[in-house]
Amino acid sequence: MSRFNPYNDNGGTVVAVAQGSRVVIGGDTRISNGYNILSRNYNKVTQLTSTTFIATSGQVTDAQALHKLLLAKVALYKHQHGNEPSLRALSKLLCVTLYSRRFFPYYTFNLLCGVDDDGQGKVFGYDAIGSFDELKYGAQGSGQQLSISILDNQMKGTNRTDSYSFNSDPVGLVKDVFNAIAERDIYTGDHVLIWDVSPQGINQSTFRLRSD
């Protein structure tokens, strides 16, 4: 008789790339359970303020609970301060929210991204219990290892003997990354929802991926 396991990985990948005052966030729309697909149309990204987004992979129910909680905390912040929290403030807020569940963690692997007060696009990557770091680009989820290798190669500019680039535009790069990881990662596929966030505004687009 096996004990009840509260955790379940619903798969999927989220990627974010910051460049100058712009950040591009992509999340695939597949959620799975083992070898079964539960949905091909699920959005893993939530907009928290006019300039910040949270992209989460891992367990869907924990991600939903976390996103709901953060939205309520942002609303409270807005009431108390009279303005939206900055990306920097939210990054710490997410950290303490995750750590508050240190002994029964949210099974969530998060990327907090957006445009900060200084006008720069930033990505913050988290583990399940709130350890976080500011990054130029990040990936979380089942396709993390596959995508981070590509992003290291394209974004870092070191350890290269040639100058071939996948795509100089971050949106194009994110699309190429998802196409690449969908080939080998069974949990990533169907569609990618992409947000192109800059001080000028937010551009959302959908991109088809392999359905197998």
Added chain:
Amino acid sequence: MLKSPYDTDCITWSPQGRLFQIEYAMEAIKQGSLCVGLKSNDYAILATLNRAPSKLAEYQQKLYEIDEHIGLCFSGLTADGRLICKYLRTEALNYKYTHGTNINPQRLVGKLSDKAQIKTQRHSKRPYGVGCLVIGLDENGPHVYETSPDANFYEYYAVAIGARCQSAKTYLEKNYETFSNLSKDELIIHAVKAVKSSAQSDVELNGRSVSVAIVGRDTPFKFLTSDEIEATLSQLSQAMEVEV
């Protein structure tokens, strides 16, 4: 109001069946500055006349957002009003978190009244010293509510509370039947006119001493900017000059 021998605390009835402490609490509202609330079929508006403790001070805020579909202003003890605002915000946020939808404004006002009632039936507590005007939106449209220290709440087409509110009430009584189909801007003009009618001649009306907020079917709760208020005020004073 004259002093009475039965007014020591909330839990003592007078022989006529009155609770004087609660009635005295209602008097506190009349000391506060003016609040006006009115609605049409599509919008509800709150307007307040703000006070500054001295020429050196900023005008004190009386108009608050509770949620994207509910707003509040109050007359009376400002500290009580701010605490009520905090309570309503918490309740509205918790409801939204649990149910995923906006709380019904009447339910929220009812919760406040339930809380106020407790303070009228304990020897150790005093009633709230504020009357609140709440505007809110539900599936039936916009609503205007008034709450008071006696733990009642009432719904209105238009209402005014606070110092010299009778002039504003008279203006609203004369005009409220025309409100139903007015545009947003026309309704705002009525609100500001109502505030103006109660303001004494030595009170300066500008974008900071007057606050206006609106909520509507297509408009989440928002404040009018001080520029927008000044524009309405100067529009009104020009019109009045023409009339004279």
